[in-house]
Amino acid sequence: MRTRAALIAIVICAGTLTACDAADHQQGKAERAGSAAASKSADCGPDSNLSQSDWIDQCGSLSPSEKQPDTELAVGDTFVYNDGAKITVTSIRRLTAFGEWDDRPDADQTGYRVSWSITNGTKKPLDVDQWSESEQGATNGGEVTMLTVEKGSHSMTGRIAPGQTGTFTSESSLSKSNGTKIVITMTRMDDQADMLADDPHWTGTIN
Incomplete structure (x- = not known):
């Protein structure tokens, strides 16, 4: 036996x-x-x-093909890098409030904001200028259009001290013909990144 x-x-x-x-x-493991x-x-x-x-x-009910890889995540899941840095995509929200000079999506586009947090679980400052975030349509493809929206936004830039957490956003729009589901990819490019490893991806729906 x-x-x-x-x-x-x-x-x-x-x-x-x-x-x-x-x-x-x-590069790390998923915390779902x-x-x-x-x-x-x-x-x-x-x-x-x-x-x-x-x-x-x-x-043991799920076969390996049904088990999600650590790099395939949902909104609310966390990816923990091997050095202790953590990133969580917290929400994908429809844009409804704009400042006077902010970009607005076209009539055939859905404007949205992705929010995420990065926690520095390492022992040295984390330079998030060496990280990048990108998005694309998940239903049937489709490129997103970046929007310049200052009201409520917080671009990913600067440094995070050990033990601290930074919150960031990205504002974009997606053609309504491409649905409301998007894939968010986080790419790390500092000296702790493994360029041969897959980047973590979060899939979620614009709410």
């Missing part, structure tokens, strides 16, 4: 080395919203007290 630890390894690798080898170039509660409700570790059948039911 297979041990629980062996079953865990099978579920993770599922007969292919591709997913396991990808660990050689991973609600995962703490899920881990309390089912102990899926190798020392779990669950029976073998219960472990398979509660922890």
Whole structure:
């Protein structure tokens, strides 16, 4: 009879080395919203007290192809870099308030604001001028148009001290024909970045 630890390894690798080898170039791990509660409700570790059948039911029901990679996230999820820096996309909101000189979306466009936070969990200042954020339509493609909106905006720039958190925004518009779902990509380009690793992506709907 297979041990629980062996079953865990099978579920993770599922007969292919591709997913396991990808660990050689991973910039970090995902912390998914609600995962703490899920881990309390089912102990899926190798020392779990669950029976073998219960472990398979509660922890091994998803195939590796169904499990989301650490770089594929939803709004509210956090990506934790290997050095301790954390980034969370917190919301995608429809733009409704504009200043006198702000850009406004065209009639056939949906204007929106992406908000995210970066927490410096490292021991030295974090220069976010070496980070970049980009977006694209997720439903059937589509490029976004950047908007210059000062009312309520906070561009990602400057430095974050150790232990501190910065909040930032980006304002853009997407053609209504391309739906309301977007993909947000964060690219890190400082000396802690692994250029061979995938960047984290957040997929969400404009609310």
